[in-house]
Amino acid sequence: MILEVNGVEFQYRSKEVLTDIRFHLKKNEILAILGPNGVGKTTLLKCMNAILKPKSGTILVDKEDVLKLEQIDIARRMGYVPQRCECARLTAFDAILLGRMPHIKWNITTEDVMLVEATIRKLHLEELALRYIDELSGGELQKVGIARAIAQNPKLLLLDEPTSSLDLRNQLEILNIVRDVVRKENVSAVMTMHDLNLAFRYADKFLFLKNGTIFAAGSMGEITPQTIEEVYGVPVTIQNYMDVSVVIPV
């Protein structure tokens, strides 16, 4: 188990947002956190690397309790890609180099620079490397954000709606990158998502949140149209097309 979440609760101004969240994830797996708007998907993701402090519960990454670690030690173990990233006048290389920050003492070393180059090649971002990020498109920017998180050398990637506001081609490219990295690099990924079809296509495990707690969880075989209907309040059917499960509202 790379990730074990036990009984996590989170309050926002004494309002209960998340209660009794427990799940686990194996190495080289992708977990999709699903559920309606405002149910607390992003909150859960931010609790996992302690950007938000849960009221109770434990989060173990590779058997270490995240909530007992310093922020910088968490950053060495988890890479976080927020939904939106502000852009200063930096090159993509600079932006990805920032991912080395949790590991550097005073200044970057040759290894850091080489590692960033390797990350850039891995994600096929050679064309972007020396372009300024305030001139990049949404899809390119998202790739830079993921590259930064990968440059952190994490055990776990946390992605907050990595495909929102991207076109079809970019959605697929981004998720292919995530899947490649997870398969090849000994990391796991947790991502919040809205698009069920994309989730079914790329994730190994699914977590449906409803009313601030886990409504259903499991792999594809355990997800039924009834689950989806009860979570989203929309009747659906799940069809199989060339080994890909597709959700269709009916």
Place this chain on the structure above:
Amino acid sequence: MNSKEGDIAARYREHTGRKRTYILAGLVLLFVASILSIATGSVDIPPMDVVRTLAGYSVSTTWDSIIWNVRLPQVLTAIVAGAGLAVSGVVMQSILRNPLGSPFTLGISNAAAFGAAFSVIILGAGSTSSRIGDAVTINNPYVTTVAAFVFAMLVTAIILMFARIRGTTPEVMILVGVAMGSLFTAGTMFLQYFADDVQLASMVFWTFGDTARASWEELGLITAIVAVSIVYFIFNRWKYNAIDAGDETAKGLGVNVERVRLWGMIWSSLVTAIIVAFLGVIGFIGLICPHMARRIIGDDHRFLIAGSIVMGSLLLLCADTVARVMMQPYQLPVAVLTSFLGAPTFIYLILKGRRI
């Protein structure tokens, strides 16, 4: 393309190397400007003699005295104050996530001006001693300085206190700063209304920022604070880059954003307060120089901090030199010129620039 391993890294090093060159070129320019500035004034000294005198070879005793007692402290004050104001501006812009962040916009300068007015009216620090080109002197400058400093730090404390109550968001800090600025401006006007001619003159005189005001001791104190803060800021350069990428990204990278923001505000306010307290209000350097530096070397704080420092020093030194010779035999306070030049430059940058 990019077939060879190490190719991208090499091109990246070239890219950062260029930024280093710009900063180095700026330093050379600053050195030349300093020599020329020392050479210029009501008495012109040949630049070579300036270099000789500075190197320790006395050319003439008159020039010795002019250079060591008058011009050199003024030039160094301009360099240090320009550096300090620009570096506080660049850090405030980063930690407040706002291109308008500067000691000026946050009301710190206004509060210092109020402090000076307060010392003149209430504490009786002002007096007359007319001479040409320098209408009024303040007979107890330390009371004024301390009062200006106290009020500048008071505003900082209030901004930080509000930020603590409402959560340390940049918006809260800016809004409170703007409110404080207008509050203290009103306070200054109130005091001015009840002032007599002499007091009014003292207050107004103090408000004009002037680099000729600092003695060697005061220069030493300002330099010490500016130097320590620069070291602190450079130490945190990666964190400012991370915060530029957004609070969440920064937190994901292990940065304690609230703490960096708090200490960044404290240090940059301290630097501003000490400069304003000794020299008066020198506008626009803190706002404009970082933006000029950004346009040349980008937003990477590894280079931007140094770039802003050089830019701030260079700009204030040039402005100071021009102010000194522009209307001889009168020496204009430099603040008149920086604001005069600052406003159009700023508008030009906005119109012309990619973004400020």
